[in-house]
Amino acid sequence: MAVTAIGAYEFAPKDSVDKFPAPLLYVCWEDHKMFCSPFAVPFPPTLKFGDMCKGAFPGIFGAHPDFAKVDWDQTQWFKSGRPWRPDMDKTLAENGLGHKDVIRFRTPGLTGLSGSAF
Amino acid sequence: MDIKVNKKLGLKERYNLMTRDLAWTPTYQAFKDVYPYMQYEGIKIHDWDKFEDPFRMTMDAYWKYQAEKERKLYAIIDAFTQNNGHLGVTDARYINTLKLFLTGVSPLEYMAHRGFAHVGRAFPGAGPRVACLMQSLDEIRHAQTQIHSMSNYNKHYNGFQNWRHQHDRVWYLSVPKSFFDDAITAGPFEFMIAIGFAFEYVLTNLLFVPFISGAAYNGDMGAMAFGFSAQSDESRHMTLGLEIIKFILEQDPDNLPIVQHWIDKWFWRGYRVLTLVAMMMDYMLPKRVMSWKEAWEIYAEQNGGALFADLARYGVKAPAGLAQACKDKDHLSHQAWNVFYNYAAAAPFHTWAPSEADMKWLSEKYPDTFDKYYRPLWEHYAKEQKEGRRFYNTTLPMLCQTCQIPMFFTEPDDPTKVAYRESDYKGEKYHFCSDGCKNIFDHEPEKYIQSWLPVHQIYQGNCFCPDVDPSKPDFNPLAEVLRWYKITWGEDNLDYADSPDKKNFEQWRVQATGN
Numbered sequence: 001m002a003v004t005a006i007g008a009y010e011f012a013p014k015d016s017v018d019k020f021p022a023p024l025l026y027v028c029w030e031d032h033k034m035f036c037s038p039f040a041v042p043f044p045p046t047l048k049f050g051d052m053c054k055g056a057f058p059g060i061f062g063a064h065p066d067f068a069k070v071d072w073d074q075t076q077w078f079k080s081g082r083p084w085r086p087d088m089d090k091t092l093a094e095n096g097l098g099h100k101d102v103i104r105f106r107t108p109g110l111t112g113l114s115g116s117a118f
Numbered sequence: 119m120d121i122k123v124n125k126k127l128g129l130k131e132r133y134n135l136m137t138r139d140l141a142w143t144p145t146y147q148a149f150k151d152v153y154p155y156m157q158y159e160g161i162k163i164h165d166w167d168k169f170e171d172p173f174r175m176t177m178d179a180y181w182k183y184q185a186e187k188e189r190k191l192y193a194i195i196d197a198f199t200q201n202n203g204h205l206g207v208t209d210a211r212y213i214n215t216l217k218l219f220l221t222g223v224s225p226l227e228y229m230a231h232r233g234f235a236h237v238g239r240a241f242p243g244a245g246p247r248v249a250c251l252m253q254s255l256d257e258i259r260h261a262q263t264q265i266h267s268m269s270n271y272n273k274h275y276n277g278f279q280n281w282r283h284q285h286d287r288v289w290y291l292s293v294p295k296s297f298f299d300d301a302i303t304a305g306p307f308e309f310m311i312a313i314g315f316a317f318e319y320v321l322t323n324l325l326f327v328p329f330i331s332g333a334a335y336n337g338d339m340g341a342m343a344f345g346f347s348a349q350s351d352e353s354r355h356m357t358l359g360l361e362i363i364k365f366i367l368e369q370d371p372d373n374l375p376i377v378q379h380w381i382d383k384w385f386w387r388g389y390r391v392l393t394l395v396a397m398m399m400d401y402m403l404p405k406r407v408m409s410w411k412e413a414w415e416i417y418a419e420q421n422g423g424a425l426f427a428d429l430a431r432y433g434v435k436a437p438a439g440l441a442q443a444c445k446d447k448d449h450l451s452h453q454a455w456n457v458f459y460n461y462a463a464a465a466p467f468h469t470w471a472p473s474e475a476d477m478k479w480l481s482e483k484y485p486d487t488f489d490k491y492y493r494p495l496w497e498h499y500a501k502e503q504k505e506g507r508r509f510y511n512t513t514l515p516m517l518c519q520t521c522q523i524p525m526f527f528t529e530p531d532d533p534t535k536v537a538y539r540e541s542d543y544k545g546e547k548y549h550f551c552s553d554g555c556k557n558i559f560d561h562e563p564e565k566y567i568q569s570w571l572p573v574h575q576i577y578q579g580n581c582f583c584p585d586v587d588p589s590k591p592d593f594n595p596l597a598e599v600l601r602w603y604k605i606t607w608g609e610d611n612l613d614y615a616d617s618p619d620k621k622n623f624e625q626w627r628v629q630a631t632g633n
Contacts, residue, residue: 003562024577037524
């Protein structure tokens with residue numbers, strides 16, 4: 001049994017995709033921990049990956065002085081910690097992203113405030 | 119005529135007569151129906167009479183002691199209130215530690231009251247039952263005296279008024295709340311290891327003492343008084359925690375692996391809650407007692423080390439997460455305070471970037487890490503704030519499924535890399551901040567897939583007042599969540615520098631000390 005209980009204990013998970021306005025995506029900008037944690041954002045699966053980076057990310061990451069220097073063509077991506085190459089022109093769904101996937105990006109040369117990873 | 123004087127009863131006789139002898143074995147009902155929670159956790163107890171209560175306190179003596187302490191406590195609180203004692207604290211920044219305590223810790227005292235009442239009823243042994251009854255009463259008394267002594271601040275400062283409402287709703291309060299809900303929904307034996315042993319015995323010195331010493335160092339007689347009043351109870355609680363674990367382990371060798379798992383789990387759960395204490399000690403106290411790192415070395419490494427060396431004869435090993443926690447001591451408080459600095463709009467207390475003098479202290483206390491990793495961040499924030507751009511993060515963070523803390527913790531051997539752990543369960547993905555939290559989930563996934571994660575609940579639309587209208591053009595979801603939290607914008611939240619608390623405190627202090 002997957003829980004120690006006095007009787008049957010089975011419930012639907014609290015955070016299944018049907019309960020959200022859109023699948024939840026977790027996003028982190030490596031070496032920029034000024035944003036204290038990765039973000040959780042419900043993005044429509046029809047959103048183009050490039051539009052997420054260039055349209056949505058400025059509102060999320062724009063407060064960091066490094067953000068203006070980001071070159072999206074040079075960015076390295078990771079999905080669940082493994083290197084991964086998204087297609088900027090395809091949608092999130094076409095890129096294989098689903099509910100509660102976690103992606104991270106590294107921007108070579110940009111390592112935070114005074115190189116502190118913040 | 120000779121007067122016959124009955125001999126006064128000795129402590130042991132009194133205890134036996136008024137505790138053990140008041141118990142009985144049920145005959146009208148089956149034993150397992152009267153004590154239905156004794157089997158399912160797998161713990162085997164053969165003889166409840168083997169439990170020894172070293173305090174041997176009886177209920178009649180208990181009431182007398184507590185009543186006397188109560189009288190003294192309220193005399194001090196009254197004096198503090200009547201003399202406007204709140205104006206004697208070092209600085210109004212200090213008062214934010216009380217807001218953190220009242221919203222995060224006092225509700226746990228109440229839950230401890232309920233928890234010990236429940237397990238006391240569940241245990242067939244008279245010794246532990248009475249000890250749990252006393253602790254249950256202590257805990258409700260602690261909750262009440264804390265609320266009373268802090269209510270005085272509610273007359274003068276913001277952020278105290280909705281602590282109970284907020285405990286069930288606000289994002290960071292789901293951390294202590296879920297910790298205790300996890301314990302109280304476990305079986306009676308696990309609860310005793312979770313709260314009685316792991317928390318009261320191993321970790322309480324890192325929760326209670328820093329707050330109470332912080333009060334003493336910063337001139338808060340009110341909060342200090344309830345701490346001292348609770349202290350004699352705490353030693354009894356610690357003894358109960360230690361005796362119960364020894365008792366369980368002595369009863370049957372099969373109990374050891376179950377208990378070891380609970381020690382690993384509850385050390386880690388408790389340690390994660392202490393994150394709030396770490397940042398309080400290093401960043402929130404205007405006059406600091408000691409650094410988090412120093413406190414960790416004394417209370418966890420030295421005292422905890424001695425405890426587990428002593429328990430080794432039962433086959434118990436030190437908690438699995440201890441080594442990682444020791445590595446984290448150089449980083450924890452700095453990383454945690456950044457979370458609250460980020461989300462200062464969404465908490466009912468103020469945050470601030472440390473001053474030059476604060477940073478000098480932090481550099482001295484953390485020579486290997488502060489200047490290298492953390493100073494650039496605070497200097498950047500200070501500069502931004504000076505130019506009118508105080509940084510407030512407005513995007514919601516990813517949370518750990520188990521501890522529910524934003525995923526800010528870094529890899530044990532690389533403080534620049536956020537730690538990620540993942541599990542799949544029945545087709546769903548779950549994310550964790552650490553091996554400790556992942557292991558807890560993997561052991562009992564059915565329990566933790568029910569976690570009420572504040573960020574997910576906000577996105578699911580469950581954190582708005584009933585009258586909200588999301589179709590309105592000016593609908594602002596974050597403002598609406600704060601309304602549901604009962605956080606008043608500009609009064610309870612945001613940076614200390616801009617707070618009415620700061621302005622009022624300074625003005626009152628001038629009035630109190632001159633014409």
